[in-house]
Amino acid sequence: MDLILPRKNILKLEKVDITNKEWLYLIKNDTRHSLKIEGIVASEKDLKSIIKGNYDQDDEIINYFSTAKHWYSYAIELYKDNEFDLRKATIRQIHKQLLSESSNEKISGGFRNNKVDIYNAPNINPPENDIEFWVENWINYVTYSLEKYNIYQAMARIHNYFEGIHPFNDGNGRTGRIVMNYILLMKGYPNIVIKGLKESDRKEYYKALEKGDIGVNQVFKTTPNKSPQEIDKIINKGNFEYLEQLIKRDLIEAFDNYICMEEQDYYTTEELAKILNKKQDTISKDIRMGRLIAKKQQGKWLIPKKYINVLNNSKSAMEEKIQKEIFCYTAKINDAFNYGVGICLDEAMDLMIAVENQKLLKELKDFLDIQELLKNKETYYNKNVKIRYITSRRQNHNENSLLLAIKISPELFKKIKNKYNYKIIVIQENNEKKWINLGASKL
Structure with a gap:
């Protein structure tokens, strides 16, 4: 079952209100998780204060939140105008904003010209020289990959390749995750949150990157003047299945959060279980598997009434869909x-x-x-x-x-x-x- 396409058909990204408090809280979650991956703790209290305009917190927290907010909103505007703008200057500016007023501000926005090691990346040796040319090669590969693969397959390779280049002396993970969301939004997909609050989530992310690093490392044994087709052939010596599934899962969750922003009428899992003649645990499982659009609020799942049928997850839903919806899967x-x-x-x-x-x-x-x-x-x-x-x-x-x-x-x-x-x-x-x-x- 395709869990992405029906959601993309529903989401009207161009109508998203970037002043909406719910949208800002999605960026808050992105900030908190992404910084935790880097070992930087951002509390709920810190982020709520930042959303309200109070800037007494650490520079890393403020910088990530404001950088993400700026570039994500810009990406949505580009999507509205059917434009795609990804340049070296874009990457440098994102990095510069992330490190603004920090101890590393002197190196912000500048590509490195030295050897660097990547934490938790035993399978890769980033290039020491020609970083600017490697970034140019990566930008060309972004366009190629988005045309060749579905979105989560493309983003797995794009993100893994960027992190492998490690173009800066510091802040590469943060920059790479914001750049990934910037690309997603320009293509009409929601920005995702790579989970990082729990150690198990961080390990899952590192493991996924590590599997793909095997192919990316082979790329760095060549030169940055190869075509995207040649790069792709070499990159695919790595295993991207783990990162693909991680991004796909987070993309489904992001879609649901965006879709639910505009909804008012919901079923609880208990109510929907009665309607569909299912066990409540089955409804919860359907949500976890992405077979139902839902959001979590105060520890409870809520399913928008408008979309209970859109993913065709049950016989009862199918029968209701035939009466109310415009398409269905059926063998009858x-x-x-x-x-x-x-x-x-x-x-x-x-x-x-x-x-x-x-x-x-x-x-x-x-x-x-x-x-x-x-x-x-x-x-x-x-x-x-x-x-x-x-x-x-x-x-x-x-x-x-x-x-x-x-x-x-x-x-x-x-x-x-x-x-x-x-x-x-x-x-x-x-x-x-x-x-x-x-x-x-x-x-």
Whole structure:
């Protein structure tokens, strides 16, 4: 189940009010966790005072909060204008703001020109020279990676590579995490919080980076003039699965926090359990697994009523979704006639097509030999399009219906989509998915 895309379809980042106190508290959490990873303790009291405008706390806390607030709000503005702005000057300025008025202010904003070791990173030796060129290479790789991978796969590689370069003498972790969120927001995703308050969370983060460092370290044995494609091939000698899953988990949580900002009506886990005829523990598990949009408030989970169906996590939710929502996943032919969803996979689409009247199939003879299909369960069109007969005829009000799995080109589908009486339903194939509008469906 894709847990990211439905959330991204809901989130309207351009409408986020950056003066909203809830948004500021998300940055507060980011500040607290990120600084703790660096061994800097920021208490709830400190951060609440900073949000209220009281600046009597340590420079590190104030600097991180104000830097994150500035660059995250700027990134949202760039997203509104469909712009992407990532330069060496951006990285240096973020670092400069983080170290402002600190003991390391003299080195703020300047790339190092010396050897440096990374704490808790036994698999990597950062480059000693040409740091400016390595950062340029990283910026080029950012664009390439965002185009090639899904968002959490891309960000795992981007973040690991940046931390491996370790472009500054101090503050690389803080800078890297703010830069990561800056990129996410420019691409329309929420800023995430890498957990760091607990020792177990910090160890998980270090371990995830360590696994990817193996490939990043191989990159540094070459030169910074290699193409993004060459860099990517070398980087992937490392294992990014751990960091991908960590970022994916934190991204889901961030989405839910953003989505819940605008919501007023919620179910408790107890209330939703009764509605869906489930155990309360099952609802809590669904939340932890990301199968429900929810936020935690005063130690209790709250699920926005508006979105209990959007991730299709239960039979009851599915039945309610069919009545109220615009799409669904289903293998039931009856459901197929009400809603449609399509997945586009590069040059072809795998569709399940429910044809409401068997007689109409005769009109599809230009690309479908129905008699051959019924006889052999599958046939081909122009040797490229495979059509598979899935269900037998049903003895009910849809008795003339058939459910077919048809692989056709987007061009061919455009020609026939409004001509025949069918609806498109389920599709789950591979990991790379691109969503599109199909007929009555609207995603």
